[in-house]
Amino acid sequence: MEPCNKCEVCDKLCEIVPEIAGTFKSLGDLTRLQIIYHLATDTSGTLGVSDLAERLGVSQPAVSQHLKVLRAEGLVDSRREGFYIYYTINRERMVQFREHFDLMYTSVMEKCNRELVRKSTRDRGIKACVIFYSFSGTTRTIAEGIRNAGGCDLIEVKTKTPYSSFTAYTTGVLRSRKKACDAIEPEEIDVSGYDLLIIGTPVWAWRPAPAINAAVKAMRGCEGKTAVIFVTCCNQPGEALPVLSKALSDRGVSVAAAISLCAEDTKKSDAGGELLRRIIAADPLKGTGEGTTTQGVKV
Numbered sequence: 001m002e003p004c005n006k007c008e009v010c011d012k013l014c015e016i017v018p019e020i021a022g023t024f025k026s027l028g029d030l031t032r033l034q035i036i037y038h039l040a041t042d043t044s045g046t047l048g049v050s051d052l053a054e055r056l057g058v059s060q061p062a063v064s065q066h067l068k069v070l071r072a073e074g075l076v077d078s079r080r081e082g083f084y085i086y087y088t089i090n091r092e093r094m095v096q097f098r099e100h101f102d103l104m105y106t107s108v109m110e111k112c113n114r115e116l117v118r119k120s121t122r123d124r125g126i127k128a129c130v131i132f133y134s135f136s137g138t139t140r141t142i143a144e145g146i147r148n149a150g151g152c153d154l155i156e157v158k159t160k161t162p163y164s165s166f167t168a169y170t171t172g173v174l175r176s177r178k179k180a181c182d183a184i185e186p187e188e189i190d191v192s193g194y195d196l197l198i199i200g201t202p203v204w205a206w207r208p209a210p211a212i213n214a215a216v217k218a219m220r221g222c223e224g225k226t227a228v229i230f231v232t233c234c235n236q237p238g239e240a241l242p243v244l245s246k247a248l249s250d251r252g253v254s255v256a257a258a259i260s261l262c263a264e265d266t267k268k269s270d271a272g273g274e275l276l277r278r279i280i281a282a283d284p285l286k287g288t289g290e291g292t293t294t295q296g297v298k299v
């Protein structure tokens with residue numbers, strides 16, 4: 001669905017919402033819903049007014065009136081055969097209604113995620129940051145989604161010498177296999193002011209990308225902090241999470257949750273917000289009074 005360009009992040013919701021309001025209105029009646037049910041479940045998929053009246057135990061004029069409303073909304077189609085008119089469900093219209101509803105629901109859930117974070121952090125005054133590296137943009141999108149949903153700071157780590165698609169799969173994977181560190185910007189990452197560190201990296205050859213290894217080394221003031229780590233990958237995270245977890249634990253950071261996102265997860269429209277919801281559900285700072293947890297929770 002193309003954005004309407006009328007408002008900033010609307011994604012056509014401004015047009016869709018009045019449209020679904022009309023559809024909800026015509027479906028918001030028991031008899032009309034029962035008509036949809038009978039049309040959907042009858043093996044022929046086609047019923048006349050008298051069939052429907054008999055099945056529903058209501059008069060034929062009443063059924064005609066309800067069918068008129070459903071037709072006006074485009075939810076049912078009619079076909080005349082001699083004296084008789086037969087009705088069927090307009091499946092394309094139903095599918096469109098479902099898609100529109102899903103879009104509205106997703107947008108509502110994004111807002112709910114935001115409110116959930118506000119509620120869970122309001123009283124505790126938790127300060128969190130997302131430290132991430134991204135080669136082709138997926139991990140960045142997730143990190144930005146977390147920031148948008150939770151209002152935390154973003155710290156993007158970049159390699160001083162950028163990889164090309166060729167060097168990523170040659171030099172890059174060799175370096176990730178060796179758990180090597182790339183030269184990165186920023187050279188130092190001061191995390192002393194944060195209660196929770198969220199650290200994300202793409203998986204390279206079943207291990208964390210070398211830039212994030214460098215980021216872990218570059219952290220200052222990290223001893224005693226709590227982290228949640230996440231990796232993005234196609235579908236083979238390999239040992240990326242344990243390797244990153246060990247590197248953090250060597251720096252005195254306790255990893256409270258380790259989350260792997262495969263391509264199917266990262267494709268979702270609110271993947272960052274959804275990840276944040278999972279992080280909150282894991283309650284990484286539980287019982288710490290913003291200190292540390294010692295249990296590793298695999299989400």
Ligand SMILES: Cc1cc2nc3c(=O)[nH]c(=O)nc-3n(C[C@H](O)[C@H](O)[C@H](O)COP(=O)(O)O)c2cc1C
Nearest residue numbers: 134135136137138139202203205206233234235236
């Ligand atoms: C050099 C390289 C190595 C990769 N190795 C793996 C791997 O071992 N397992 C996997 O599931 N995906 C692998 N991928 C896919 C990425 O992990 C995945 O597409 C990730 O979401 C990309 O994140 P980014 O866009 O933030 O860089 C690799 C990608 C690259 C470029």
